[in-house]
Amino acid sequence: MSAKTLEEPVRRFQEFLGHGCVVTDPVRLRTYECDGLTHHRATPGVVVLPETAEQVAAVVRICAEHGVPFVARGAGTGLSGGALPRTDGVLIVTSKMRRIISIDLANRRAVVEPGVTNLAITEAVRDQGYYYAPDPSSQQVCSIGGNVAENSGGAHCLKYGFTVNHVRALEIVTPDGDIVELSENDPGYDLLGAFVGSEGTLGVTTKVTVRLTRAPQAVTTLLAAFDGTERGGRAVSAIIGGGILPAAIEMMDALAIEAAEAAVSCAYPEGAGAVLIVELDGPAPEVAHQFGEVTRICAENGAFELRTAAGAAERAAIWKGRKSAFAAVGRISPAYIVQDGVVPRTALPGVLADIDRLSREHGIRVANVFHAGDGNLHPLVLFDDGEPGAAERAELVSGRILDLCVEHGGSITGEHGVGVDKSRYMTKMFSDDDLDTMQLVRCAFDPLGLSNPGKVFPTPRLCGEVPGVRKGAHPLVESGQAEQF
Amino acid sequence: MDALSETGVTLRRAGADDAVAGVVPRWVALPETTADVAALMRACAAHDLAVVPTGEGTKLNWGNPPERCDLLVDTRRLALEGGAFVEHSPGDLVVRVSAGLAVNALASFPGFRQELALDNPLPAGTVGGTLATAVAGPRRFRYGTARDLLIGVTVVLADGTTARSGGRVVKNVAGYDLGKLFCGSYGTLGVITEAVFRLHPAPRERRWITVETPASPASERPATGEGDALPDTAASPSGLASPSGLAAPDAFTALDALAAEFAASQAEPSAVEVDWPGPGGGPTVAALVEGTAAEERARAVLALADGHGDARIGEAAPAWWNTLPGDDVLLEARVPPAGTGDAIRAVAVRGLSARVRGSAASGVLRVTLPHDVGHEAFAAFVSSMRDDLGRLGGGLTVLAAPYELARGVDRWGPVSALPLMRRVKERFDPDRRMSPGRFVGGI
Numbered sequence A: 001m002s003a004k005t006l007e008e009p010v011r012r013f014q015e016f017l018g019h020g021c022v023v024t025d026p027v028r029l030r031t032y033e034c035d036g037l038t039h040h041r042a043t044p045g046v047v048v049l050p051e052t053a054e055q056v057a058a059v060v061r062i063c064a065e066h067g068v069p070f071v072a073r074g075a076g077t078g079l080s081g082g083a084l085p086r087t088d089g090v091l092i093v094t095s096k097m098r099r100i101i102s103i104d105l106a107n108r109r110a111v112v113e114p115g116v117t118n119l120a121i122t123e124a125v126r127d128q129g130y131y132y133a134p135d136p137s138s139q140q141v142c143s144i145g146g147n148v149a150e151n152s153g154g155a156h157c158l159k160y161g162f163t164v165n166h167v168r169a170l171e172i173v174t175p176d177g178d179i180v181e182l183s184e185n186d187p188g189y190d191l192l193g194a195f196v197g198s199e200g201t202l203g204v205t206t207k208v209t210v211r212l213t214r215a216p217q218a219v220t221t222l223l224a225a226f227d228g229t230e231r232g233g234r235a236v237s238a239i240i241g242g243g244i245l246p247a248a249i250e251m252m253d254a255l256a257i258e259a260a261e262a263a264v265s266c267a268y269p270e271g272a273g274a275v276l277i278v279e280l281d282g283p284a285p286e287v288a289h290q291f292g293e294v295t296r297i298c299a300e301n302g303a304f305e306l307r308t309a310a311g312a313a314e315r316a317a318i319w320k321g322r323k324s325a326f327a328a329v330g331r332i333s334p335a336y337i338v339q340d341g342v343v344p345r346t347a348l349p350g351v352l353a354d355i356d357r358l359s360r361e362h363g364i365r366v367a368n369v370f371h372a373g374d375g376n377l378h379p380l381v382l383f384d385d386g387e388p389g390a391a392e393r394a395e396l397v398s399g400r401i402l403d404l405c406v407e408h409g410g411s412i413t414g415e416h417g418v419g420v421d422k423s424r425y426m427t428k429m430f431s432d433d434d435l436d437t438m439q440l441v442r443c444a445f446d447p448l449g450l451s452n453p454g455k456v457f458p459t460p461r462l463c464g465e466v467p468g469v470r471k472g473a474h475p476l477v478e479s480g481q482a483e484q485f
Numbered sequence B: 001m002d003a004l005s006e007t008g009v010t011l012r013r014a015g016a017d018d019a020v021a022g023v024v025p026r027w028v029a030l031p032e033t034t035a036d037v038a039a040l041m042r043a044c045a046a047h048d049l050a051v052v053p054t055g056e057g058t059k060l061n062w063g064n065p066p067e068r069c070d071l072l073v074d075t076r077r078l079a080l081e082g083g084a085f086v087e088h089s090p091g092d093l094v095v096r097v098s099a100g101l102a103v104n105a106l107a108s109f110p111g112f113r114q115e116l117a118l119d120n121p122l123p124a125g126t127v128g129g130t131l132a133t134a135v136a137g138p139r140r141f142r143y144g145t146a147r148d149l150l151i152g153v154t155v156v157l158a159d160g161t162t163a164r165s166g167g168r169v170v171k172n173v174a175g176y177d178l179g180k181l182f183c184g185s186y187g188t189l190g191v192i193t194e195a196v197f198r199l200h201p202a203p204r205e206r207r208w209i210t211v212e213t214p215a216s217p218a219s220e221r222p223a224t225g226e227g228d229a230l231p232d233t234a235a236s237p238s239g240l241a242s243p244s245g246l247a248a249p250d251a252f253t254a255l256d257a258l259a260a261e262f263a264a265s266q267a268e269p270s271a272v273e274v275d276w277p278g279p280g281g282g283p284t285v286a287a288l289v290e291g292t293a294a295e296e297r298a299r300a301v302l303a304l305a306d307g308h309g310d311a312r313i314g315e316a317a318p319a320w321w322n323t324l325p326g327d328d329v330l331l332e333a334r335v336p337p338a339g340t341g342d343a344i345r346a347v348a349v350r351g352l353s354a355r356v357r358g359s360a361a362s363g364v365l366r367v368t369l370p371h372d373v374g375h376e377a378f379a380a381f382v383s384s385m386r387d388d389l390g391r392l393g394g395g396l397t398v399l400a401a402p403y404e405l406a407r408g409v410d411r412w413g414p415v416s417a418l419p420l421m422r423r424v425k426e427r428f429d430p431d432r433r434m435s436p437g438r439f440v441g442g443i
C-alpha cells in the first residue's frame, strides 16, 4: 500500500481528531518505529493520538472503510514486537488516554483509560490500603492497555495471577469500529477472557475496569544463598510441596548475580552460586508460620546464608539486584537476548542443566533469572555483537531454549507474548488445527484482518477459507496478491 | 443411525429420560476417547445432525430448550489417552482430567495436600458440565471461577476438528485462550473432552464465621406494585447508595456493611456468603477462613461482627453453604458487591416467597422462586428486577425455569457484546448443530 492510499484516511483523521493528534512528520514518526524489542523496526504510515474512545472508534472505522491496517500501542515496552507498526498503516497510540475515571473501593474496582500506567493505579489507592496486584517489572511505564493485550504478569503472579484474573470489564473498539463492553458479569461467551492476551489482534481497548486487592497485613521477604541452582531449585520444590504458596519465588544464578553486583552493588552473599528471593504475604499469623517453614526448608536444602528484610527499605535492597537483572547484564556483555519460556516446575533442574550444556557447546554465556515458583525462565543470552557469527550463535541458543521448553510440556512465552518475535515458534507448540481454531476467534472479531496483522499467528488464512484445506502459506499471500494478517 | 454406528462408538436409542429441557433426542452416544467424539461429530456433520453434549445431566434444564437435538453425547465414559481419567502432577500442582469425570473426584488427592480450588457441590456434576455452565461456589471470591483455574483445554468442534489451547503450565501467554471461551458456553461451541487445571495447596484448617442478622420490617413489606420497588439511585455518586424510599438502615443495608468489612478484612477470608431465607427472615452472613492459623484469623473476623446479630465460629459449614437455593426456578443476579443488600431488598419488596443465596463478596446471588409462581408473576419479576439491578450496575439471568413458566421471557437478558458472540458462534458452528438455540440471543 502506498503513502497515497493513506492520504484520504489521514485527512479524515485530522477532521475527527484535530491536526495536533495526527502525526505525519517523518522524524516524529520514527520515534514509534519499535517497541522494547528494538531489532524489529518499521516506520508507521501515520500515528494518531486519540483522547477518547469515540475518536478511537472513528479512526478504526475509517481504517475499515479503506482497508488500512492498524496497530495499537501503549508505552511501547513490549518485548515481542507486538507494537511493531505497519509502514502502510496506522499506529493508534494511547498516550493521551491517561485518566483514572473512577475509583470505587466499596466494590474494590477502578475504571481507567488504557494509557494509564500500571503503577499509577496502585499509587491512586495505596493510601486507602489497596493495590492493583499484577506487577510487571516495567510497571512504572507500561500501560494497562498493553498489560491487557499481553495478559502481563509479574513477580507476584505466582499467588495472585495475571492480568486476566484482575480485569472485570473492558470497553473495546472492535475492528469494525463499534464500541462494545465485555464484562465478567454479562451472560454469554467469555469474550473478556478471550480478548485479554490477544495482543491487539482483536481490537483496541479503550477502558479497563480492574479489580483492586486489599493490601496484605504482613509481608516478609527473605533472601537465601545456595552454592548453585540445583540446591536452590530443590528448596523451591520443597516449599511448594510443603503447601506454601508464596507471593513470589525468584531465582538468579551466578552469572546473573555477577551482573547485578556490577550494576547496582546489591551486596548479595559472597560466593553464592544462586540466590532465592522468597516473599510471603497475607495475614500476620499465617506469614509468621510460613516464614518459619521456609527458613527451615532453605536451611535443610543447603542455604548457607539467610537474610530477612526487616522493613520496606531492606526489602527494596533484596529486590534491587533481581529487578535490575535485565539491564545489568549490559555490564558484563556488549549485547544480549532476553528470552522468556516456561517449563513445568519439576522440569527446572533438567532444563537448567540442558541450558548449561547448550551454553558450553556454542560458547555463548547464559545468565539465568527466573520466576522459579511457576517455572518461568528468563535466560539472558549474552554475546559480543562485534564478534562475527556470535549473534547467530546466540540466536540459535535462544531458540534451542524454547525448544527445550516445548519438549518439556511448557510454553514458548510466559509473559512477553508472541508478537512478531515468536510467531514462527507457534507451530512447535500447536497443531494446524489448534491454530486454525484460534483463527476462528480472530475471524469473528476481525474478518478483514486489519487489527495488528502479522502478529501472533505464523501462517495466516483468509477468513472464510475452509479450515483444514490450507497447508502452508495461502497461495494468494505467497504470490503477493493478497494482504494478510 | 448407520452413519453413527459406523464410528464404532457405543450408541443407544434415546428415551424420555434423556430429554434436554423437554426436547427428546433420537440417540445417545457414549464415546470413550477424544477421537471417538471427533468421529461422532464428523458423522453428525455429514448428516446434519444436531448435538447436545452432556455430563451427569444435572443441569440440562438450564438454558433454552434446543431448537433440535438428534444426538446426546454423554461424556461420562470419556478417558484420557491411555485410558486414565486423571493425570496428576503433584510437583507441578497441575492435574489433567477427562471432561467426563465427576468434579468431586478432584476435591482431594490422597497422599498430597492439594486440591482443585473449585467448590464441590452435591450432587456432583462433571468437569465438562461445570466448565460449560461456568457455575462457581463461595470460594470464587478468593480463587476465581473455573475459568481462572483452567490452564488448558481440548475441544472437539462441530465439524470434528480437535483443538487444544493453553497447556500444562500455569504461566502461558502463547495464543488465544480457547479455554476461557468454552467456559460458560453451554455446549454451543463444541464438546470439551479434556481439561488441565492448576491446583492449590489444600488448607490445613477451616473455620466458618456465621452471623444471623435480625429481620427488618422491610423484608416483610408486601409488594406494593412495580414502580416503587427500588427508587432510582443513579443520582448518588456510586449509584449504589441505600434507597431512600425504605426505612434505613434496614437489615439489607446492615448486611452490606458487614459483608464489606468481612471482605476487606486482612484476615483474608476465602468466601463471604449470604443466605436470605425469604420474607420474614433476616439474612445470615457467613465467612470462610482457611489455611494456617484459621482459628486466630476467624476470631479477627468475628470481632468485625460486633453488634450485627448472633455471631459464632464453627468448624463446619452452615447447612446451606455451597448449595443452590432451589432447582426448578432458579435465577442468578449479578451486582457490584456493595449492591448485594439492595439486590436482595429488590427481591424482598416484591413479596414473592423467594430465597436468595450467594456470594456477597462477589455480588453473585442465586434466587429461587416457588415453581407455582405463575407465568405472569414470573415474567413481571424478571423484567422489573432487571430494571432495578440494571440501576445497580448489574443484571439477571434465568438459569432454570420450566418452559411454560418462562414462555416468552428472555432467559439471558441484554448483552452489549451479543453481535460479537453471534459471530463467534457462526465461525465455530456455521450450520448451527451444537446445542442450537440454547444460549444468549438464541445462539
Ligand SMILES: Cc1cc2nc3c(=O)[nH]c(=O)nc-3n(C[C@H](O)[C@H](O)[C@H](O)COP(=O)(O)OP(=O)(O)OC[C@H]3O[C@@H](n4cnc5c(N)ncnc54)[C@H](O)[C@@H]3O)c2cc1C
Residues within 6 Å of the ligand: A035, A036, A071, A072, A073, A074, A075, A076, A077, A078, A079, A081, A082, A083, A094, A114, A135, A136, A137, A138, A141, A142, A143, A144, A145, A146, A147, A148, A149, A150, A151, A152, A153, A154, A155, A199, A200, A201, A203, A204, A205, A206, A326, A415, A416, A452
Ligand atoms: C524492563 C522490562 C521489564 C518487563 N517486565 C515484565 C514483566 O515482569 N512481566 C510482563 O508480563 N511483562 C514485562 N515486560 C513486557 C512489557 O512491559 C509488557 O508486555 C507490557 O504489558 C507492555 O505494555 P505497553 O504499554 O508498553 O505495551 P506496548 O509495548 O505498547 O504494546 C504491547 C502490545 O499490546 C498492544 N496494545 C497496547 N495497547 C493496546 C490497546 N489499548 N488496545 C489493544 N492493544 C494494545 C500492542 O498492539 C502490542 O501488541 C517488561 C518489559 C521491559 C522493557
Ligand SMILES: Cc1cc2nc3c(=O)[nH]c(=O)nc-3n(C[C@H](O)[C@H](O)[C@H](O)COP(=O)(O)OP(=O)(O)OC[C@H]3O[C@@H](n4cnc5c(N)ncnc54)[C@H](O)[C@@H]3O)c2cc1C
Residues within 6 Å of the ligand: B052, B053, B054, B055, B056, B057, B058, B059, B060, B061, B062, B063, B075, B099, B100, B103, B119, B121, B122, B123, B124, B125, B126, B127, B128, B129, B130, B132, B133, B135, B136, B137, B138, B186, B187, B188, B190, B191, B192, B193, B322, B323, B324, B435
Ligand atoms: C455452589 C454450587 C452449588 C451447586 N449445587 C448444586 C446442587 O445442589 N444440585 C445440583 O444439581 N447442582 C448443583 N450445582 C451445579 C452443578 O454442580 C453443575 O452445574 C454441574 O457441574 C453440571 O454438571 P453436569 O455434568 O450435570 O452437566 P450437564 O447437566 O450434563 O450439562 C450442563 C450443560 O453443560 C453442557 N455440557 C456438559 N458437558 C459438556 C462438555 N463436555 N462439553 C461441552 N458442553 C458440555 C451441556 O450441554 C449443558 O448445557 C451447584 C453448583 C455450584 C457452583
